[in-house]
Amino acid sequence: MVRFKNRWILVEFLPLPFPNQQSTTLNSKQIYAALKQSIIVNFGDAGWGAVGSSLNVKYFSPATNICIVRVARDPHRIAWGAVTYLSSIEGQKYIPNVVHVSGTIKHAQLAAIKHNREVVARYRARSNVGSNSYEEYLAKSTAEIESLQD
Template structure:
């Protein structure tokens, strides 16, 4: 019996304001995208850039396993042989549901465990960025601590 091998893409979607092309660091709670929207945008990107043959190769194994609207982090599973097509489709993606984003592929992993570790670490970096922008003192209690705990548990609960 042969095991199905995957690659895991950890992607950050950086939102762009509608009036300029420069990225901004803000929460996407204003933009309300979901994992289904990301999947649909990925499908359209693969079809547009790689055609029906590309979608035929990638479509059966492409899955959006996790998306956090607070930190814009997404974990995508794709077959090992087709991961370069999916990576290219993510890189060429510019809009999701009419909203502009800059996709940043943070890591490509061979196992879900490494993708989980990278996602947790990246969440800490993004939350530190939010705290620095808010200019809060070090001892200040905010909701990001509880968010980090909840997101860590949710990411660790992901199964292949």
Template structure:
């Protein structure tokens, strides 16, 4: 028996809207935008190779982070299409690929670590002491629980 091998791409979608509220998007909209990017940049052949295995497994609107699953053989094509992605539902985003791994567990660990780094940056900007409990602690606990609950 041969098992299907995947790659998991952890990506942060940074909105480019200055002073405006972040647009509400979801995993389905990310999937559709990625599909259009694949078709536009790699044609029907690129979409045919990647399309069967492409799924958006997780998306957090708070951090704008997504975990995307794609087949191992074509993960570079999906990564390229993701990098060439410029807009989702008419709103412009800059995709920042943070981590690519062979297991969802490693993608989860990278997402949790990235969340901690981002929260540390926010705390540094706010100049709060390290022992101070704020809303970021509750967010870190909630997002860590969400990310760790993902199943392959």
């Protein structure tokens, strides 16, 4: 029996603030719908047919806008391309930053935890808030990411 081989894409969505535009919080369903639309627009029905059955948003953190997307190994470049072509989700402008692509969820988790630590360190350097809130967030997000299953 052959196992289903995946690629795991770690993406950070950087919001662009514009005047007269309300900041909305993203969720997994909105990201999935935007990815689907991007694949259909940029790669057509053939692209969606190749990617659609395996595309899944496995994890999303609204605090850091980090997302882990699962897709089949063979057409993963279509999903990767669709992510980079995204410019807005639900009317809010975003810059998608593909942080890491891996073959296992474990390596995607490790990359997400490392990236979270870097982002939180940047936030901590900018603010004067006590480190307890950041430490609590890091512990919570690390537990959430580590609990993901394939």
